[in-house]
Structure formats: structure tokens, C-alpha cells
Amino acid sequence: MDLNALDDFRLVATHGGFGKAARATGRSKATLSRRVGDLEEELGARLIERGTQRLELTDAGQLLVGRTEGPMREVAEAFAAVRDGLAMPRGRLRIAAPQLFSQLALGGLAAKFLERYPEVQIETVSEDRFVDLVDEHFDVAIRINPQKDSDLVGRCFARDRLVLIAAPSVPMPKGRRDGLFKMPAVVMSTYRDGDVWTVRNGKLAIEPQPVLRLSSLLMVRDAVASGAGVALLPQSIVGSLLESGDLVTWGIAGDDVELWVLHTSRRLQSPKVRAFVEFMAQQYPSGSFTVPLR
Incomplete structure (x- = not known):
């Protein structure tokens, strides 16, 4: 053609x-x-x-x-x-990212990237939905535990984990042989009734009894810290409260959560995309996603 x-x-x-x-x-x-x-x-x-x-x-x-x-x-x-005669990243870079990651980290990361590559103009869209990189004209996307897709390639740049947390005033249940306990819980509005939260290699299982249904994980965290009930949350957003003693953890749930930066394999990998992928891979040398201190 x-x-x-x-x-x-x-x-x-x-x-x-x-x-x-x-x-x-x-x-x-x-x-x-x-x-x-x-x-x-x-x-x-x-x-x-x-x-x-x-x-x-x-x-x-x-x-x-x-x-x-x-x-x-x-x-x-x-x-x-x-x-x-250059491979200097330049031009508009459109990024799709989940809301929580955007709220916690993307602003600072974008500023740091622009300091390194001043000829790039970043535009982000923060939505908790699946975006089509080609049809919606995105250069890269941040995704959590992405499914395998032959049209997308990228790198895992950090890992998180889900922990069952509660306020110190909420006693951890004990004494039942089957290990299944009903507990007041703070959940997301997307929570499916009937789910069971299992930690400690299956030794403790909680059947949540939702008392609050909220639209933000940060709201869930704050409600739990105020004693409203237990919740299953990413460790990255509760780490400082665990260290201060405002929250306690009852155990880790399941496998680690992976954070990936992806781009479509059908497009020419431009210098700006390649630079952003490499940049993200360098930001969490420990491999764990941590929230920067303000």
C-alpha cells in the first residue's frame, strides 16, 4: 500500500x-x-x-x-x-490506568518521566474498565493481573498482595473447627454476595456480612480503620496504617497481584512507548508496589 x-x-x-x-x-x-x-x-x-x-x-x-x-x-x-538522527522520545503519550493506581502513584511517576523526557506530552485516562488500546488510541495501559492477549505485550513492573485487615479493637475469631466465621465487613460496591475470604493457607475463612458498600478502596480502608468491620485490601494502601498500629492484618489472601505496563504488539514500538515501559520497570526495584510518602 x-x-x-x-x-x-x-x-x-x-x-x-x-x-x-x-x-x-x-x-x-x-x-x-x-x-x-x-x-x-x-x-x-x-x-x-x-x-x-x-x-x-x-x-x-x-x-x-x-x-x-x-x-x-x-x-x-x-x-x-x-x-x-535521534531516538529521543517525543510527542503525545496516552496512558490508560486504573483509578486507584492513578490516585496513588501515576501523577508522581508522570512528572518524573517528563523530567527525564521533556519532549513527551502525557495524557492519562483513569477508569476502572477494560480499554481497547487500538480503537481508543492509547499508547500504553496499566493493568492488574492482565489476561494473556496475543495483541498486547509488556512487562510486569511491580507486585502487590491482598491482606485481610481490621481495626485493633476488632477481635480475631477463634474456636471453630471448620474455620468459617461470619463477620461485619466493609466491601466494594462490586462485591458479590456469597464470596468467602480465606487467609492463612485456608486456616481462617471469613464469610463477609456487608455493613458498608463503598465505591473506593481508600474509603473502605478508612471505614475499617474506624472500626466498621473487616476488609480485603491491597497491602500497598494499608502499609503505613499497619506500621502505625491503626490497623492489624489477619493474613494474606491468595497469590500476589501483578501490575503490568502493556502496549499493542501490532504497533511500531515508538521511542516514547519503549522509554515509558523501561521507566516503569525501573521504579520498583524491590518488586513490591509501594505508595510514596507525601
Whole structure:
């Protein structure tokens, strides 16, 4: 495929017409029209509806514009790096991350990255949902325990663990042979009734009796510290309260939680993406995710 023809089509689509694209770029209208026609012939699909007073993209044209925005931007950045003889990270870096990680660490990490690479402009979106890196034009995503995906590659940069915690005033249950105890619990709004929290290699199992359903893990932590009940929380957000004695732990639940930085394997790994992945891998040399002190 002729990338120049694809670039001309994107110019026409972006500017809203052949005439506007010609005036904005200094290219002739006839040349742009011919290049777009060549591209349509090569693809075997009409991209632009002719004969209308304003530019109208066909469904195929809209699909091509949407799916090529990220890759074409990365190709342009790669060309610029080669022309300059540099591999310096530059340009916009879009990051998708879970809300809790963003609240606890991403602001400081982003500032530290920009100090190292001042020609990068970072844009973050913090949402607790699965994002499609290609369709939503993200360069990288931070994910917790990601499922295997042939379209994504990356590195695990830190680990966390879930701990069962309570205020010191809440006595740990003892005395039942089956080890299953009903306890007042503070849970997330996504908690599924009937779940059992197991710690100490199965020797202690809690059947939560929700007294509070909250939308933030930090809210859950604070409610537990105030004595509302027990909760299952990441160690990273309760570590300082455990050290101060405001909370106590009843045990570790399950395997470690892995934090990954991912990017799509279908895109050219640009200098900014490569630099950010390497940067994240260097931030937690102990391997454990810790919350920086304010």
C-alpha cells in the first residue's frame, strides 16, 4: 500500500474536503483527488462520497480514518526520529490506568518521566474498565493481573498482595473447627454476595456480612480503620496504617497481584512507548508496589 496515498486521504478527511486540504497543505486539488482515487482502487472500496456539497466519508472511509490514526502518528514520529538522527522520545503519550493506581502513584511517576523526557506530552485516562488500546488510541495501559492477549505485550513492573485487615479493637475469631466465621465487613460496591475470604493457607475463612458498600478502596480502608468491620485490601494502601498500629492484618489472601505496563504488539514500538515501559520497570526495584510518602 502507498502510505503517501493513505496520508493524502487522511488530509482530505481531516480538513473536510479536497479544496480545504489543498489550501491548507499547498498540494493541488487534482493531485489529492487522484491519490485518493488510487487508494480506493487499491482497496476495492469507495472511501469518499462524491457529488455532495460537503465531504462525506463512507463507512469504509470512517473505518480507515479511525484505525490508522495511531499507527500513522507513530510512523510520522519514527520518520522524524530517523531524520533527526535521534531516538529521543517525543510527542503525545496516552496512558490508560486504573483509578486507584492513578490516585496513588501515576501523577508522581508522570512528572518524573517528563523530567527525564521533556519532549513527551502525557495524557492519562483513569477508569476502572477494560480499554481497547487500538480503537481508543492509547499508547500504553496499566493493568492488574492482565489476561494473556496475543495483541498486547509488556512487562510486569511491580507486585502487590491482598491482606485481610481490621481495626485493633476488632477481635480475631477463634474456636471453630471448620474455620468459617461470619463477620461485619466493609466491601466494594462490586462485591458479590456469597464470596468467602480465606487467609492463612485456608486456616481462617471469613464469610463477609456487608455493613458498608463503598465505591473506593481508600474509603473502605478508612471505614475499617474506624472500626466498621473487616476488609480485603491491597497491602500497598494499608502499609503505613499497619506500621502505625491503626490497623492489624489477619493474613494474606491468595497469590500476589501483578501490575503490568502493556502496549499493542501490532504497533511500531515508538521511542516514547519503549522509554515509558523501561521507566516503569525501573521504579520498583524491590518488586513490591509501594505508595510514596507525601
